[in-house]
Amino acid sequence: MTEQSLLSPPAPPETRRRPALILAIILTCQLMLILDATVMNVALPPIQAELGFSRTGLSWVMNAYSLVFGGFLLLGGRAGDLFGRRRMFVIGTSVFTVASLAGGLATSAELLIVARIAQGVGAAMAGPSTLALIATTFTEPKARMRALALFSAMASGGFAIGLILGGLLTQWFTWRAVLFINVPFGAAIALLAPKFVPEPERRRAHLDLPGAITGTAGVASLVYGFIRAAQEGWGDALTIVALAAGLTLIATFLTIERRARQPLMPLRLFADRNRAAAYANFFFGPMAMMSMFFFLTQFLQDVSHFSALATGFAFLPMAAVLFTVTRLVSRLLPKLGPKKMAAAGTAAMVVGLTWLTQLTPESHYATGMLAPMILMGFGAGFAFSPLNILIMGTVPAEDAGAAGGVLQTLQQGGATLGLAILVTVFGEATRGIGGGPETILVTGMTTAFIASALIAACTFAVAMTFRASDRP
Missing domain, CATH: 1.10.287 (Helix Hairpins)
Known part of the structure; x- marks a missing residue:
């Protein structure tokens, strides 16, 4: 990857005046969208108790959002090219904010699912424009790499931060607060973006x-x-x-x-070997990780009898390790290259998930979960944070919206499909077995972790296909 390949047309004058504010607006939006993929995890037990979800039906609280978010991201990316990326960024954030308010006010399972679907629509409109706006706004190579590294930190760390925030809000207030918290931040983004975020040059496009x-x-x-x-x-x-x-x-x-x-997913984006491998790992990685978030939050509350607040803080070590690693990516990637980083990260994930298969109803957090969580934080940071740079660093400006849409589509699609598969594994493992609720939960989740470890092994296999000689 050469420095020249990272260059794009000069940035508009206004982007040079307040680049830090522009980046803060974009990253805050990205963090808000990613948080909503996991912030509800800690709130699942009280949601189930209040709104009457079944154990397997409860996964739709997560999947309704991730499915629509991932499913319409490609269309959202192309719509940004057609109608303007900043405009779609603002409209999508506004839809997401209103839907969050509606979800917080939901009085039935059906109304909550509808609100989560609407959140997914708004996220799909805004999501692709976050990456595209970074790629077209920060055109100097080092500035773009720093911005993309921070984006990676938000995208990866947001999954774990969502669990901590969800625990705090659920414990201190109610599960509804995890949705209400989006309203002030979403409103601020929608008001500030038109004033400070530049609108990139619009290109002719049509909706597929x-x-x-x-x-x-x-x-x-x-x-x-x-x-x-x-x-x-x-x-x-x-x-x-x-x-x-x-x-x-x-x-x-x-x-x-x-x-x-003008396809939603230009297949030429997969022509480059490293970019194709990065896309593949953005699919398999979340597929493996979502089981950990979904099942461990239930284990900590239903088996270990942690409060929602304690459950959220149980993920703090993982979040701290992940965020620390992602801050080092822009320095380590030029030295180590994608292959060594991705191989080390995915190997750590396999070990962490395999360790979690040994959980029993008597397992303690300090001895049974802490070390695997730290391994997962290290693994996610090393394995996936460089991928944004690899994918967006060389993509032509005219494909920035589509490339960002494909990236986030695979990420959200992998998380959604993975959770569906692992809930199925859980259901099959627990069908007809005896024992109390704790025994059933642990039997199902440890079987699901075996499947997650196998999926993580696929990410390791893909990581070994990166070109070892490439440096950004």
């Missing part, structure tokens, strides 16, 4: 609606099929139909993208 419909419907069908399998078993006819339809729609989506004049 067939691609958007088939891609989103395909992922939704797969997720629904896996979750239904957890509830009804693999012999259920609707489960089989949903999975078959999902695979067919995904194949149709790829065919459409290969032939479209």
Whole structure:
């Protein structure tokens, strides 16, 4: 990767006046969107108790957001190219903010799911523009690398920070506060962005609606099929139909993208070996990690009897390690290269998840969970933080919106599909077994961690395909 490849047209004059404020606005939005993928985890037990979700149906509180967010990100990226990235950034943030308010006021499971879907729509509109605005605003190579490294810290650290924040708000107030907290920050972003964030030059584009419909419907069908399998078993006819339809729609989506004049997911983005590997790991990594967040929050509260606040703080060591590592990425990546960093990080993830398969109802946090969490924090920081730089550092300006959309689509899609698969594994492992609720939960989650470790092993295999000689 050469320095020249990182250069883009000169930044507008206003970006040189307040670059720190511009970056703060963009990163705050990104953090808010990522937080909502995990901030609800700690609040799941009180949500289940108040609104009457089933154990497997509870995953829809997470999946309703991640599914729509991931499913419409490609369309949101192309819409930014067509209607203006700053405009989509502001509109998306506004939709997300209003939906957060509605979710906090929800009085039934159905209303909460609808609000989470609306949050996902807003996030899909704003999300691709965060990366695209960084790529087009910070054009000097070192400044762009620093900005992308900070973006990586927000994107990766946000998952763990969401658990801590969710614990604080749930304990001090109510689970509804984890949604209300978005309102002041979202409103501030929507008001400040039009004044300070520059609007990049708009390029001619059109919306690939067939691609958007088939891609989103395909992922939704797969997720629904896996979750239904957890509830009804693999012999259920609707489960089989949903999975078959999902695979067919995904194949149709790829065919459409290969032939479209302006595809939502330009396949040329995968032509570079390192960028293709980075995209693959952005899919497998969240797929492996989401099980840890989803199941450990329930284990800590339902088995170890931690409060919501204590559960949130239980993830603090992991968040601290992850954030520290991501701060070092811009210095380490030029020296070590992506292959060594990704291999070390993914190996740590495999070890951490394998360790968690040994949990029992008698396991203690200090001896059974702390070390695996630290390994996961180190692993996520090393394995995934450099990937934003690898993907966005060389992408042409005209593909910035699409490249950012693909990146976040794979990240959210992996998290959503992974959680659906692992909930299915949980359901199959606990079907018909005896014992109390604690025994059932631990049996199911440790089996799910075995599956997560296997998925993490896939990220290690992909990491070994990076070119060892490349340096940003």
